[in-house]
Amino acid sequence: MRASMSESWAATGEGSTMTVSVFVGTSVDGFIARPNDDLDFLPPGGGEPHGYDEFIARVDAIVIGRKTFEKVLTLGPWPYADKRVVVLCSRPLDVSAAGGGVVEQMAGPPTEIVSQLAARGAHHLYVDGGITIQGFLRAGLIQRLMITRVPVLIGEGVPLFGTLPRDIRLRHVATRHYPSGLVQSEYQVAA
Ligand SMILES: NC(=O)c1ccc[n+]([C@@H]2O[C@H](COP(=O)([O-])OP(=O)(O)OC[C@H]3O[C@@H](n4cnc5c(N)ncnc54)[C@H](OP(=O)(O)O)[C@@H]3O)[C@@H](O)[C@H]2O)c1
Numbered sequence: 001m002r003a004s005m006s007e008s009w010a011a012t013g014e015g016s017t018m019t020v021s022v023f024v025g026t027s028v029d030g031f032i033a034r035p036n037d038d039l040d041f042l043p044p045g046g047g048e049p050h051g052y053d054e055f056i057a058r059v060d061a062i063v064i065g066r067k068t069f070e071k072v073l074t075l076g077p078w079p080y081a082d083k084r085v086v087v088l089c090s091r092p093l094d095v096s097a098a099g100g101g102v103v104e105q106m107a108g109p110p111t112e113i114v115s116q117l118a119a120r121g122a123h124h125l126y127v128d129g130g131i132t133i134q135g136f137l138r139a140g141l142i143q144r145l146m147i148t149r150v151p152v153l154i155g156e157g158v159p160l161f162g163t164l165p166r167d168i169r170l171r172h173v174a175t176r177h178y179p180s181g182l183v184q185s186e187y188q189v190a191a
Pocket of ligand 1: 023024026031032033034036037038039042064065067068069071072089090106107108110128130131132135158
């Protein structure tokens with residue numbers, strides 16, 4: 001399974017141009033958190049290995065929404081090591097709580113954020129947080145979606161997807177399933 005993912009990533013040609021990816025876990029009914037931001041329906045510790053380590057090793061910078069940043073701070077030690085993290089927030093935000101992390105704040109249209117990070121040498125961005133992903137999708141900036149569905153229905157919560165100005169066609173790259181019931185589908189956004 002890992003081998004097949006490496007091949008598909010290589011096929012994107014990342015390195016020469018900017019690739020913006022999503023790697024996210026959802027309930028089968030499409031929620032990334034409960035209404036109160038609880039993540040207790042996700043497998044503890046991220047569950048069995050399902051490609052996250054390989055994915056994040058290929059990322060130059062992580063772009064997260066302010067709400068995801070605030071949640072991550074409650075989960076324990078800063079999880080992104082020395083990977084560059086950009087927190088999006090429209091108001092001044094104290095990012096020092098991230099401890100030893102390499103964290104900065106940005107704001108503005110997703111297109112400008114991608115342009116600024118590209119100008120600083122990033123080739124592969126990982127965008128996370130529901131509202132944030134939706135903004136980048138609406139702006140046509142996402143190329144890759146890796147969605148891992150956890151076998152549970154939670155009925156309500158923070159949705160992964162939202163409204164769109166037009167359909168976004170996806171090309172199915174691969175679907176993998178894991179013994180615990182995780183089902184991961186990888187899509188490429190059609191040009
Ligand atoms: N299951 C998973 O894999 C997964 C992954 C990530 C997150 N989560 C969970 O999802 C929840 C958070 O998701 P969410 O959809 O509520 O919010 P989010 O996307 O994390 O954060 C949204 C906020 O980010 C800021 N923002 C986004 N785009 C911006 C832009 N272009 N410019 C300026 N600011 C921008 C805004 O903050 P201001 O309103 O302050 O300006 C906005 O309200 C948390 O519970 C988190 O734990 C789950």
